[in-house]
Amino acid sequence: MALGNRLDRRRLVSLALGAGVATTLPGSAVAQTRDRQREAMHAAEELSVLEATEHLPALYTFYERLHPDAQEIVPRHVVIGWYQEVWQPRGPQPARATGVRFVDWTWPVNGVTYRDVAEVSFIQEFDNAASVNDVVRLAHVEGSWRWFFGRDRAWVEEQVRIYTERAYIAQSGIVPFQLDRVVGAERNIIESLPIRIGTAQGELLSDARLIPDYAAHMPVAIQYRDGEFPVGYALATALRPDRNVRDTVDAIVWERVQAPPFTLLAWNLDPPNDVPFARYERFANDAIGNAQSIVWGGSDDDTLWEISFVDEDRLERLARALVTVGTR
Numbered sequence: 001m002a003l004g005n006r007l008d009r010r011r012l013v014s015l016a017l018g019a020g021v022a023t024t025l026p027g028s029a030v031a032q033t034r035d036r037q038r039e040a041m042h043a044a045e046e047l048s049v050l051e052a053t054e055h056l057p058a059l060y061t062f063y064e065r066l067h068p069d070a071q072e073i074v075p076r077h078v079v080i081g082w083y084q085e086v087w088q089p090r091g092p093q094p095a096r097a098t099g100v101r102f103v104d105w106t107w108p109v110n111g112v113t114y115r116d117v118a119e120v121s122f123i124q125e126f127d128n129a130a131s132v133n134d135v136v137r138l139a140h141v142e143g144s145w146r147w148f149f150g151r152d153r154a155w156v157e158e159q160v161r162i163y164t165e166r167a168y169i170a171q172s173g174i175v176p177f178q179l180d181r182v183v184g185a186e187r188n189i190i191e192s193l194p195i196r197i198g199t200a201q202g203e204l205l206s207d208a209r210l211i212p213d214y215a216a217h218m219p220v221a222i223q224y225r226d227g228e229f230p231v232g233y234a235l236a237t238a239l240r241p242d243r244n245v246r247d248t249v250d251a252i253v254w255e256r257v258q259a260p261p262f263t264l265l266a267w268n269l270d271p272p273n274d275v276p277f278a279r280y281e282r283f284a285n286d287a288i289g290n291a292q293s294i295v296w297g298g299s300d301d302d303t304l305w306e307i308s309f310v311d312e313d314r315l316e317r318l319a320r321a322l323v324t325v326g327t328r
Helices: 002-052 056-064 068-073 076-090 153-167 187-192 245-257 312-326
Strands: 096-107 112-124 132-141 144-146 200-205 220-226 229-238 262-268 277-285 289-296 303-309
Touching (some): 002 056, 002 096, 002 144, 056 076, 076 153, 200 229, 229 312, 245 262, 245 289, 289 312, 303 312
Antiparallel strands (some): 132 144, 200 220, 229 303, 262 277, 277 289, 289 303
16 A cells, blocks of 8 residues: 555656646747747838838838848849839838738749748728738748738739839940940050049049959049049949950849839940940939949950949040040
């Protein structure tokens, strides 16, 4: 009897300890789940603030938080263009997350199933549209909750087509201001450009941070400033052996398209004078606004030329000066 009583007590202690462990682990798991729920709901609300903010850097950040798989399909200019033209005019207010559950979900655009996706329900008010009660799906990637653009492949493809067609124009014409006459000149003619263009003061640059990925080495460069603000420049870049002017101009245009605001004014990759070029306007900085640039070079040459100024008058004056020193 006594032995039996001791065994019974040991069983009771063992059962009690086991019960303690069983209650501790689920409690920890519940806490972790609640933390993930809060994080996902907070992320959804943060995204709603970014998508509604008209200041462009917010939309850049918004795109950075797009799922990497979605970024492979939808370029940045498409997302920014759609939110600027379609979403923001509705006057969206920050959304309020109302709940979340974790599910396996297939994004219809690429057909891939993502595990443990946060499906966050929310309510969002608009100044110029009816309120919305919907869900947003977020996948946890690279330490953050990432969103997906669109719920239908055909719709996404249509947005890519629309905003890419708007970014590009038909190719025609030749490089302006007779800049084709510079092709074949030594790159160091940049050093002979006027020290002043209008009110802008020039300074030769030797900053290694200016080396673009297509350059064989540091470009010959001059930068013009109005006071403390950079307002123009001229570059002569030796291309890497594996690069050519035509494809580099094409790549530069695509890169600029991805960084709106950007307006392609003229371009031609296969002009009759064999000098591929692009002329465009893009955002420079908050202090000076937009700048207009021209990039060009000979099809069979290894030098890419580029000039830029914040106003067309000084851009033309810089172009004329470059032609003058390049044809002496």
